[in-house]
Amino acid sequence: MSDAGFIVLSYVFTIGSILLLVVVTIRQGRLLSRQVADQDKPWI
Amino acid sequence: MYGENDMNHDSTPDAVGGVATSTSRTIGVLAIVTMTWVVVSGLFFTPADANQGDAVRIMYVHVPTAWIAYLAFIVTGVASLTWLLKKTPSLVLDRVAGASAEVGVLFMAMTLVSGSLWGRLTWGTYWVWDPRLTTTAFLFVTYVGYLAVRGLGGSPQQRAQRSAIIASLAVLEIPLVHFSVVMWRSLHQSASILRPDGDVKMDGLMLFTLFSGVFAFTFTFIWLVMHRQRLLMMRDIVIEKGLEVAIRERQIERSGFDK
Numbered sequence: 374m375s376d377a378g379f380i381v382l383s384y385v386f387t388i389g390s391i392l393l394l395v396v397v398t399i400r401q402g403r404l405l406s407r408q409v410a411d412q413d414k415p416w417i
Numbered sequence: 418m419y420g421e422n423d424m425n426h427d428s429t430p431d432a433v434g435g436v437a438t439s440t441s442r443t444i445g446v447l448a449i450v451t452m453t454w455v456v457v458s459g460l461f462f463t464p465a466d467a468n469q470g471d472a473v474r475i476m477y478v479h480v481p482t483a484w485i486a487y488l489a490f491i492v493t494g495v496a497s498l499t500w501l502l503k504k505t506p507s508l509v510l511d512r513v514a515g516a517s518a519e520v521g522v523l524f525m526a527m528t529l530v531s532g533s534l535w536g537r538l539t540w541g542t543y544w545v546w547d548p549r550l551t552t553t554a555f556l557f558v559t560y561v562g563y564l565a566v567r568g569l570g571g572s573p574q575q576r577a578q579r580s581a582i583i584a585s586l587a588v589l590e591i592p593l594v595h596f597s598v599v600m601w602r603s604l605h606q607s608a609s610i611l612r613p614d615g616d617v618k619m620d621g622l623m624l625f626t627l628f629s630g631v632f633a634f635t636f637t638f639i640w641l642v643m644h645r646q647r648l649l650m651m652r653d654i655v656i657e658k659g660l661e662v663a664i665r666e667r668q669i670e671r672s673g674f675d676k
Contacts, residue, residue, distance in 0.1 A: 374460075374471045376538050383531040384456060387478040390527055391637055394520075398644045402435030405651035413654050416438050416647060 436647035441640055448636035455481075455633050458626040472538040473623075479531040481630035482524045483553075485638050487591050489521025490560060492642070494588030497581035508653070509646070511577035514584055515567055516645035518560050520638055525557045540604060548597040549605035556594050559587045573653050 374380065411417050459477035466473035496514035500506040532550070533543045544550065567580045598607045619627075 374474075376470070376472055379534045379538050380460070380471060380474050383475045383534045384460065384478055386530050387482060387527045388452070388456065390523060394523055394641060398641065398648065399435055399437075401648050402437075402644060402651075405648060405655060406435050408655050408658075409651045414436075414647075414651070416436065 436644045436651075438643075441643050444636050444640045444643070448633060448640055451629055451633035451636060455626060455630045458622070458629065463623050463626050464620055469539055472535060475531050475535040475538075477626050477630045479528060479535055480627060481634040482531065483528040484631060485634040486521045486524035486528055487595070488635070489517045489524060489638060489642075490556070490588055490591060492517040493521065493560075493563075493584045497584035497588075500577055500581045501585060506577070508573050508577060508650075511573065511581065512646040512649040512653075513642065514577075514580065515564075515649055516642045518563055518567075518584070519645055520641045522557065522560045522564060524634070524638070525553070525560065529553060529557060545604055547604040548601040549594070549603050552590070552594040552597045556587075556590045559590060563587060 406414070455477055459474050463474065463477070465471045493514045496510045496517065500510040500514070503510075532553075536545070536550075537543045563580060563583050566583055567576055569576070569579075571579075597603060598605050
C-alpha cells in the first residue's frame with residue numbers, strides 16, 4: 374500500500390477519537406451515576 | 418426537593434454501571450461489528466482507485482464522518498427548533514440537542530483531519546482556503562461556539578433557550594457547506610454519491626464499504642448521543658442538588674446569626 378502512513382494515521386485518529394469519547398462517556402456515567410438516585414434515572 | 422441523605426446517595430450496584438441499557442448495548446455491538454468491517458475492508462479488501470491510488474482508502478472514514486456530522490447538527494437544529502416552538506418544551510430536547518452537537522463537533526474534527534491528510538496526498542497540501550474547506554471549518558467553529566454558550570451559567574431553561582436560538586440559526590450553514598462545491602469554483606471534488614443525476618460510478622465493494630461506514634458511524638452516533646444526553650441529565654441533577662444544599666446551608670447560617 375502506497376502512502377500507508379497518511380492512510381493509517383487517518384484511521385487511527387478517527388477510531389482513536391471515538392474510543393476516547395466512549396471511554397470518557399462511560400467513566401463520567403459511572404461517576405455521576407453514584408451521585409444520582411435511581412428514581413431520577415428514567416432509563417433504569 | 419432532595420434531602421441531605423440523597424446528596425450522599427450511593428446507588429445500587431446496577432446503577433453504578435452508569436448509563437447503559439440493553440438497547441444501547443445492542444447498538445454498541447452493532448457499531449463495533451460494522452466499524453471493524455469498515456476498517457478491514459477499507460484498508461485491505463477494497464481496490465485502489467485508478468486515479469488516486471491507495472489514498473482513496475481515506476474516503477471510507479472521511480465521507481461517513483462528514484455525513485454524520487451534518488446529521489448530528491441537523492438533529493441539534495430540529496431539537497432546538499422544537500424547543501422554541503413548543504409551549505411547554507421538555508428539557509430532553511435541549512439535552513439531545515447538546516449531546517448531538519458534542520458528537521457532531523467530534524465528527525467534524527475527524528472530517529477536517531482525515532480530509533487534510535487526504536488533501537496532502539491528492540493536492541500536495543494539508544490545507545487550502547477553498548470554499549468547501551473554509552465553510553466546513555466555519556461550521557466546526559460555529560458549533561464549538563455553541564458548546565461554549567451551553568457552558569455559560571444560568572438555569573437549564575435559560576441554557577436551553579439561548580442555545581436553541583443559536584442552533585436554529587447555525588443549522589442553516591449546512592446547505593452552504595454542502596453546495597459550496599457547486600456554488601463556487603472549488604478544489605474539492607463535487608459529490609460522488611449524492612449527485613443530482615443519481616449516476617454513481619464506483620466499484621461495488623467500494624460502494625458497499627462506504628455505506629457500511631455510514632451505518633457504522635450512525636450506530637456510533639446513536640450510542641454516543643443516548644449516553645451523553647443521560648450524562649447531561651445527571652449533571653443537571655447534581656448541580657441542582659449542590660445549589661439546594663448551598664442555599665440550605667446559607668439559610669442555617671443566617672438563622673444562626675438572627676438568634
